[in-house]
Amino acid sequence: MREDALEREIEEILGLRERREKDSELYKIANEVFDRTTKETLAYFHRRGKIKELYGVISTGKEANVFAGVDDRGERIAVKIYRTYTTEFRRIWEYLAADPRIGYLPKDMRKLVFVWARREFKNLQRAIKYAVRVPEPRAFRNNVLIMEFIGGELPAPRLKDVEKDLEKTDFEELYDFAMGVIERLWKRGDMVHGDLSEYNILIHEGPVVIDWSQATVKRNRVSLELLRRDLANVSNYFRKKGVEVEDPEEKFRELVEG
Ligand SMILES: Nc1ncnc2c1ncn2[C@@H]1O[C@H](COP(=O)(O)OP(=O)(O)O)[C@@H](O)[C@H]1O
Ligand SMILES: [Mg+2]
Numbered sequence: 001m002r003e004d005a006l007e008r009e010i011e012e013i014l015g016l017r018e019r020r021e022k023d024s025e026l027y028k029i030a031n032e033v034f035d036r037t038t039k040e041t042l043a044y045f046h047r048r049g050k051i052k053e054l055y056g057v058i059s060t061g062k063e064a065n066v067f068a069g070v071d072d073r074g075e076r077i078a079v080k081i082y083r084t085y086t087t088e089f090r091r092i093w094e095y096l097a098a099d100p101r102i103g104y105l106p107k108d109m110r111k112l113v114f115v116w117a118r119r120e121f122k123n124l125q126r127a128i129k130y131a132v133r134v135p136e137p138r139a140f141r142n143n144v145l146i147m148e149f150i151g152g153e154l155p156a157p158r159l160k161d162v163e164k165d166l167e168k169t170d171f172e173e174l175y176d177f178a179m180g181v182i183e184r185l186w187k188r189g190d191m192v193h194g195d196l197s198e199y200n201i202l203i204h205e206g207p208v209v210i211d212w213s214q215a216t217v218k219r220n221r222v223s224l225e226l227l228r229r230d231l232a233n234v235s236n237y238f239r240k241k242g243v244e245v246e247d248p249e250e251k252f253r254e255l256v257e258g
Contacts, residue, residue, distance in 0.1 A: 001043060009043045010034070015053050026067075029057050033065055035084055037110065041142045050139050050146055054079060058155045063088045063213070068155060071138075076149035078135060082117050084110045084143055092116050095214055098222045114142050116213060121145055123191075123212035130189040132181050133208045156204035163198065168242050175238040175245065177207050182230050186255050190218040194226035197233050228252050 001009075014030055034042070045051040049072030056068040064082045071077055086092070089109050096102050096115055101122075106112050117140055124137040124147065135147040150156045159174065166174075178196060185191045193200075193215045200211040216223055231248040239245045 001040060006039055006043055009046055010039050013042055013046050013051060013054055015055055026054065026057050029060060029065060030054075033081070033083055037084060037142055038081060038144065041144045044141060045139065045144065045146065049073075051077065051079060062086060063092075068149060071146075076151075077138060078147050078149045078155070080117075080120070080145040080147070082113045082143040082145075084113050086113065095216070098220050099216050100219050101217060110143075117143050117145050120213040120215075123215040126189060126191060127185065127193075127209070127212060127215070130184050130191070132184060132189075133206065134212065135208065135210060150202050150204050150208050150210070152204070156202040156208065159198040159201040159203055159207070162203050163241070166241075171238055171241040171243050174201070174207060175234070175243045178234045178238070179246070179251070181209055182227070182234065183255065186218065186227060187258075192216060192218070192223050192226045193230055196230040198237055224256065227255065 010030070014026060016027065042051060042054075052070050052072050052074075054067040054069040057065065058068050058078065059066040062083075063086050064080050067079045067081065069077050069079050086109075089112070092112060093105070096105055096112065096119070099119070102115060102119070106115065121137050121140040124134050127134050128136065135150050138146040138148065140146065178201070181193070182196065185193060193209065193212065195211055195214050196209065200209060202208045202210055214226075216226065220226075228248075231252050235245045235248040235251075
């Protein structure tokens with residue numbers, strides 16, 4: 001695609017043609033992190049109606065940025081765009097190298113990030129099958145993942161953001177939810193999230209588990225370590241909130257042996 005045509009299409013995706021100011025946060029972040037591949041990928045989705053417009057920045061991270069947008073049918077979407085240059089390269093490489101589902105690991109960082117994004121998409125598809133509430137995955141290509149938008153007018157808050165408004169019984173329910181997720185994933189899905197915490201649970205008409213990039217399958221050699229970590233993090237967090245939690249080590253043994 002020609003450079004100027006591509007730039008025009010990106011402006012359209014960002015809504016810059018009509019109303020948006022060039023100094024908006026959205027524009028700044030897009031300018032800073034969208035390389036040529038990202039632009040081409042967004043243009044690809046734009047032409048297919050999967051992304052009509054991106055209108056806001058939900059989150060900026062070391063590894064990815066998440067945008068709020070809308071598709072051609074007017075449905076709202078969340079678009080996770082992985083940075084093609086990230087300081088997290090080593091960590092990503094190690095996680096992928098341990099995953100038995102990944103056959104070939106590209107040496108090129110950009111391509112490695114594509115594998116990472118595809119893995120998150122597959123993890124979302126897999127988790128949904130085991131009755132875990134997650135953003136429904138819609139499409140992925142290269143470093144761009146499109147999923148269901150979780151939220152109302154605004155993006156849903158994380159558990160961490162709303163904890164001060166919650167009561168003991170809410171924490172008890174959320175603890176049961178989190179432990180139920182860990183157990184169902186492990187026992188029925190042969191899978192572990194690996195980063196389950198108050199930062200990766202959104203609250204919108206109940207809890208929704210996000211951020212599946214590091215999730216993996218049981219037969220991964222590090223899966224036990226990840227399971228133990230999820231159990232420890234969840235237990236520590238909810239214990240501090242006054243919930244009577246089960247002993248995570250006991251739970252670990254029960255899951256692994258049972
Ligand atoms: N589907 C979604 N709907 C609404 N907000 C989302 C969605 N996915 C992610 N977010 C927001 O973006 C933030 C970062 O997403 P996440 O997948 O956790 O990436 P990371 O933590 O690796 O940057 C989340 O904390 C959440 O606030
Ligand atoms: Mg996260």
